[in-house]
Amino acid sequence: DAKTTQPTSMDCAEGRAANLPCNHSTISGNEYVYWYRQIHSQGPQYIIHGLKNNETNEMASLIITEDRKSSTLILPHATLRDTAVYYCIVTQTGANNLFFGTGTRLTVIP
Amino acid sequence: EPEVTQTPSHQVTQMGQEVILRCVPISNHLYFYWYRQILGQKVEFLVSFYNNEISEKSEIFDDQFSVERPDGSNFTLKIRSTKLEDSAMYFCASNNPPGWSSGNTIYFGEGSWLTVV
Numbered sequence: 001d002a003k004t005t006q007p008t009s010m011d012c013a014e015g016r017a018a019n020l021p022c023n024h025s026t027i028s029g030n031e032y033v034y035w036y037r038q039i040h041s042q043g044p045q046y047i048i049h050g051l052k053n054n055e056t057n058e059m060a061s062l063i064i065t066e067d068r069k070s071s072t073l074i075l076p077h078a079t080l081r082d083t084a085v086y087y088c089i090v091t092q093t094g095a096n097n098l099f100f101g102t103g104t105r106l107t108v109i110p
Numbered sequence: 111e112p113e114v115t116q117t118p119s120h121q122v123t124q125m126g127q128e129v130i131l132r133c134v135p136i137s138n139h140l141y142f143y144w145y146r147q148i149l150g151q152k153v154e155f156l157v158s159f160y161n162n163e164i165s166e167k168s169e170i171f172d173d174q175f176s177v178e179r180p181d182g183s184n185f186t187l188k189i190r191s192t193k194l195e196d197s198a199m200y201f202c203a204s205n206n207p208p209g210w211s212s213g214n215t216i217y218f219g220e221g222s223w224l225t226v227v
Contacts, residue, residue: 034215038153042220046217101152
């Protein structure tokens with residue numbers, strides 16, 4: 001699986017959009033970008049994933065650059081409950097496991 | 111929304127004792143996993159299980175560990191003789207193979223916190 005690079009930590013004001021970047025310059029053509037988050041040692045929670053097109057669901061939007069070497073997870077209106085560690089994971093569909101890095105610790109500030 | 115459930119949420123055990131952590135994966139899923147997270151460290155893959163056998167395991171998953179699907183709904187992780195360094199949060203997860211209409215996203219349970227004293 002391709003390696004990802006994320007900032008260690010970020011802050012975001014409550015109600016503003018949180019934009020979490022991820023670099024995955026060695027991504028291969030059959031690898032997807034997945035985002036999970038972990039709130040205070042709870043189980044990792046799936047957020048969104050994509051291959052090359054931008055994706056949106058009820059939780060977030062995922063913007064993938066045209067060359068697929070980086071992506072941004074957008075939480076459109078961050079709330080205090082979005083404070084968590086966010087993991088960007090690149091993996092082949094059907095891969096048997098996920099490799100978690102250290103992620104980005106997002107703190108939403110009132 | 112279907113979810114992965116785990117029991118117990120927290121267990122304290124004496125070093126050398128056997129521990130069984132239990133999981134009920136999402137009902138129509140066919141792949142099952144165990145991950146662990148030592149306090150302050152990364153989430154680490156332990157083992158995946160499909161069609162009643164281990165499909166992949168990490169270096170962490172040594173002979174002290176075993177997994178079983180004893181019936182149609184439960185998936186268990188057994189640690190035969192616990193060590194202090196086994197203290198961690200253990201997460202169960204499940205998904206379907208690629209190509210299923212429901213997708214093959216891996217979903218995690220809330221974890222079982224194991225403390226070995």
